[in-house]
Amino acid sequence: MIFNDVWSWEAEWMKSFQRFGLVILIGVGCLTSVDASDNWPDWRGPTEDGHSDATGLPLNWSETENIAWKIPIHDEGHSTPVVWGDQIWLTTATKDGKTLYAVCIDLNSGEIVHDIEVFHPENPQGINSNNTYATPSAVIEVGRVYVHYGAHGTACLDTNTGEVLWRRTDLNCEHMQGPASSPVLYKDLLILTLEGTNVQYIVAVNKNTGEEVWRYDRPQDIYEKIEQGVYRKSYQTPVIVDIDGQTQMISNGALMVTGHIPETGEVLWQVLYGQDSTISRIVHGDGLLFVNCGGAPNRTQLWAIREGGSGDVTDTHVVWKMTDDAPHQSSPVLVDDLLYLMSDRGELICKEPVSGEDVWTERLKNDFGASLLYADGRIYITSKKGMTTVIEPGRTFNKLAENELDGEIWASPAVAGNSLLLRSKTHLYRIRNE
DSSP states (O other): OHHHHHHHHHHHHHHHHHHHHHHHHHHHHHHHHSTTTTTOSSSSTTTTSSOOOOOOOSOOTTTTBSEEEEOOOOSSSOOEEEEEEEEEEEEEEETTTOEEEEEEEETTTTOOOEEEEEEOOSOOOOOTTTTTOOOOOOETTTTTTEEEEBOOEEEETTTTOOOOOEEEEOOOOOOOSOOOOOOOTTTTTTEEEOOOOOOOEEEETTTTTOEEEEEEEEHHHHHEEEOOOOOOOOOOOOOOEEEEEEEEEEOOOOEEEEEOOOOOHHHHHHHEOOOOOOOOOOOOETTTTEEOSOOOOOOOEEEEEESOOOOOHHHHHHEEOSSSSOOOOOOOOEEEEEEEEETTEEEEEOOOOTOEEEEEEOOSSSOOOOOOEEEEEEEEETTTTSSSEEESSSOOOOOOEEEOOOSOOOOOOOTTTTEEEEEEESSEEEOOOO
């Protein structure tokens, strides 16, 4: 009996120790997952600016070289894949917009894990022929992914089961040419931009429940001066940045860029530029914000705006303006002391970020929409025709490689560990040194 009692006690102690050890391992695993560069939680990565700490990425690939796997993605979408752990999530939609999907792919095998019909809009809005009903990219964190289809719906899904935890279909605007703004995660908030021809606002909802926390409406005294609603819309995605020790949300909407307290939506400052249809996402560095000011591709501008200030700082904080060949769709990347920008029509421009002076310009073939990626000491630039040019950052243009895939590519590249994810109009590729 004593032996049995001792054995029972030791057995229970060992079970407790194992459970305790398992908890520690799970905790360490979660911390590793959160901290590792393997995750790509946002359209432009973990820092929202197209930078990755990953190494060992491929330099060369083709349809027959360095392809870990290639899988078809049904229907259509321009959303960039997001990654957490071994899961890749993206959105897709039927051409008529009447079924909106969230799709999960296993990173290792390329197999479909979840294929979920999230929304069935009865009367989808019309879209531009170059757009899709699944252009906004998802955002992801441990256990949850958040998908957004503009006015057609927003939802939170459990990444393990695929269960829809909450939905919103009442956040509306007239997009006119379809949705494109991606959601932003900040603490317990999911921040959404809906700027259409009729209403223009940003709303933050509780990420756990979907309930509204705050809403910021663009000032109508400014917007009402624009008679045609087509010139009031935007497709921009805000960024979260640190300015002088204060976290700010920067939103380059139609007509104006504004800085906000992300917890409340309170406006701290604004700069007026008077353009619409902003797409390219802000990057920042050297005390400056590099802000896309929208407009049609042939009249898009990019302004360098000094960080800080309060109220209307249009006359005091604009340092320089780029009025020719500014990117409309593609987001720039800032590497060390140089700013790299890709125009829609193929002008790759390297600038001094502080002065705005050109360092060099190079013409690349084809049109461009994907945002620039800096990873493993290289800049990756993908055209709509499926060609990715890889260059070395520096004060002279140095092309390292050109890599072509079949089909058009409108989505931006993503990084998963030592591999690249590229989404064409029909397939998703995992590209890795094989």
